[in-house]
Amino acid sequence: MRKNLILMFLGITVVLQLMLGSIAQYTIKKHFLDLGSSYIHESFTALNRNTAITPYQQKMIRGFERNSLKVWNIENNIISYQNSSASLPSDPSKFVLDNKASMYSRQWIDKEDHYLAESFYINETTTVVVGININNHIEFFEAVSTMFFWFTTVMTLLAGLYSVVIVSNGLRPLKRFENYIARIRPGHLDIRIPTQKLPSELEELAIGQNNMLDRLDEGFKRLSDFSSDIAHELRTPLTNLTTQTQVVLSSDRDVAEYRDILGSNLEELERINKTINDTLYLAKAENSLLYKNNEKLKLEDVIDQLIEYHSIAAEDKELEIKMVGTGVLNCDKQMFQRAINNLLSNAVRHSTPFSTIRILIKQEEDQDLTISINNVGDTIPADCLPFIFGRFYRKDKSREHDYGFGAGLGLAITKSIIETYGGTITAESFEGKTKFEMFFPAEKLV
Numbered sequence: 090m091r092k093n094l095i096l097m098f099l100g101i102t103v104v105l106q107l108m109l110g111s112i113a114q115y116t117i118k119k120h121f122l123d124l125g126s127s128y129i130h131e132s133f134t135a136l137n138r139n140t141a142i143t144p145y146q147q148k149m150i151r152g153f154e155r156n157s158l159k160v161w162n163i164e165n166n167i168i169s170y171q172n173s174s175a176s177l178p179s180d181p182s183k184f185v186l187d188n189k190a191s192m193y194s195r196q197w198i199d200k201e202d203h204y205l206a207e208s209f210y211i212n213e214t215t216t217v218v219v220g221i222n223i224n225n226h227i228e229f230f231e232a233v234s235t236m237f238f239w240f241t242t243v244m245t246l247l248a249g250l251y252s253v254v255i256v257s258n259g260l261r262p263l264k265r266f267e268n269y270i271a272r273i274r275p276g277h278l279d280i281r282i283p284t285q286k287l288p289s290e291l292e293e294l295a296i297g298q299n300n301m302l303d304r305l306d307e308g309f310k311r312l313s314d315f316s317s318d319i320a321h322e323l324r325t326p327l328t329n330l331t332t333q334t335q336v337v338l339s340s341d342r343d344v345a346e347y348r349d350i351l352g353s354n355l356e357e358l359e360r361i362n363k364t365i366n367d368t369l370y371l372a373k374a375e376n377s378l379l380y381k382n383n384e385k386l387k388l389e390d391v392i393d394q395l396i397e398y399h400s401i402a403a404e405d406k407e408l409e410i411k412m413v414g415t416g417v418l419n420c421d422k423q424m425f426q427r428a429i430n431n432l433l434s435n436a437v438r439h440s441t442p443f444s445t446i447r448i449l450i451k452q453e454e455d456q457d458l459t460i461s462i463n464n465v466g467d468t469i470p471a472d473c474l475p476f477i478f479g480r481f482y483r484k485d486k487s488r489e490h491d492y493g494f495g496a497g498l499g500l501a502i503t504k505s506i507i508e509t510y511g512g513t514i515t516a517e518s519f520e521g522k523t524k525f526e527m528f529f530p531a532e533k534l535v
Contacts, residue, residue, distance in 0.1 A: 094260075098252035103245055110237040117233055121226040125205045126194065129219050132158050133209055159204065161218040175199050177206070177218065184218050186210040196223070203227045262287050266295065278306040311480070318481030322364050322497075326357035367498040371480065374424075374505035381421045381509075388416040388450055388460065395430055396448075399437050407443045414450030416458050418529065420510050428506040429460075431499035432525050436464040441521070458529040469518035477516060478504040 162170040166182040177184065178197035186193060186208050193208040206220025269282045281302060282295040337350050373379045389412065396410045403410055410433075418425065436446045444465040451459040469477065481497045507514045512529040 094256045095249070095252045098256065099245070099249050102248040102252070103241070106241045106244055110241060114230070114234060114237065118230055121223070121230065122196075122205065125221055125223055125226065126207060129158075129205070129207050129221060133217070133219050159206065159220040159222070161206075161220075163216045163218065165214050175202065175204060175220070184208045185216045262291055266291060270298070273302065275309065278302055278309055315480055318497075319364070319368065322481060323361060326360050329357050330354055364498070367502060368480075371498055371502050371505055374502065374509060377509065379421075379424065379509070381424070383419055383421055385417060385419050386422055386425060388418055389414070391422065391426060392429060392448060392450075395426060395433055398430075399433055402434075402437050403446070406437070406440065408437060408440055409445045410437075410448070411445060412448040412450070414452070416450040416452035416460070418458060418510070424506050424509070428503040428527075429462075431503045432462050435499065436462055436466075436523075436525075439523070440464040440466040455531060457531050459526060461524055461526040463522065463524045465521055466523065468521050469516065469523060471518075474516055474518065478514070 159173045159175050160171065161168050161177060161181070161184075163181050163185060166185055168177070168181050176199050178195060178199070184193055184195070184206075187210075189210045191208075191210060194206070196203070196205045198204075203223045203226075204220045205223045206218050209217045209219065211217055266282060266287070269280060273280050281299045284292050284295045284299075287295055333350050333354060337347065342350075370379075392412055396412060399410065433446070433448075440446055447463045449459075449461045449463070451461075478500045480501045504514050507527050510529065511532075512527055514525065514527045517524045517526070
């Protein structure tokens with residue numbers, strides 16, 4: 090890149106110099122040609138424009154030799170008189186004019202001398218050619234061309250050195266940028282690119298890079314935490330299975346004992362299976378890999394089915410589940426049921442006996458949709474609220490199941506499903522009153 094920039098800068102400089110030099114040379118050359126042509130026209134006014142050159146006029150013409158004027162009188166396509174030994178460059182008939190409005194100009198070399206001449210109409214048979222020696226003009230022009238050549242050469246060298254310095258200084262921030270990037274490793278994602286001394290062109294790029302590193306760092310931490318969490322969730326049932334199996338094998342047991350132990354092992358295996366299935370479901374939901382059989386759902390009908398499903402568990406705690414409002418959402422029925430079921434089961438589990446769980450649906454025609462589930466019971470600590478939708482989240486690192494049973498993936502799955510359909514979910518908990526609220530903007534409901 091550095092080499093290409095230097096060559097580009099140098100190439101542009103050379104092209105500009107050549108263009109300016111060519112324009113200057115053309116201007117100088119045209120200026121001298123105009124001067125010569127003007128001088129020839131002014132000198133010709135001393136001649137009789139109406140007749141051919143006479144012997145008397147020939148004496149006048151000889152006087153012009155002191156001013157380096159060359160005159161050729163052409164009659165009937167033949168040179169009848171000339172006042173010097175200089176020869177016209179070709180057949181004299183090419184200089185003959187048909188009328189006074191016609192003009193003919195020619196520049197040529199004769200015996201290493203440079204001449205400029207123009208033709209003037211006298212009558213139908215006579216044309217006068219007046220010329221001058223332009224050796225001085227040519228020598229000056231060649232001197233100017235030589236000067237431009239050396240000027241261009243020197244300026245090209247200086248431009249080359251200047252381009253190296255400019256490009257090196259200009260790429261220095263990019264080199265520092267590259268050095269920071271090269272230091273980033275999977276175990277060193279905390280490195281950030283300082284933006285204070287970067288040029289404006291790189292500042293936005295550095296900010297974007299730092300934001301990307303923030304996301305990667307967060308992703309790696311989540312992956313690390315997930316690995317630790319899944320290992321813990323699987324270790325407990327596997328340890329139980331191993332221990333129970335070792336105990337069973339340590340001595341002979343009767344059939345009833347074997348049946349009890351196998352039943353206990355089955356519970357642990359079901360727990361492992363549920364953890365794995367929930368983890369896979371969450372991974373698919375977060376990466377939009379779930380099959381969606383979207384349909385227009387009447388939310389009150391779907392939620393009413395879930396209320397009936399949880400009615401037995403609610404009756405055991407003397408709970409009442411009430412639903413108010415109607416709404417429509419275009420989504421996969423099973424996914425929506427799973428999201429609401431997770432929230433409703435948590436509400437039943439953590440509600441105070443003899444309390445009421447309230448489900449509120451708010452939606453006007455073609456407007457935003459809000460679904461909230463409210464219950465009275467355990468208060469979720471404020472410092473836990475920002476994290477309760479995380480995978481395997483627990484209040485502390487002891488892995489105690491403070492707010493539910495299972496692997497702790499229910500709220501994470503609910504959040505992924507809601508976000509899949511462009512919605513958001515929030516949680517509030519204060520003085521025993523807890524509310525989970527889902528919001529779907531109108532533009533996402535189509």
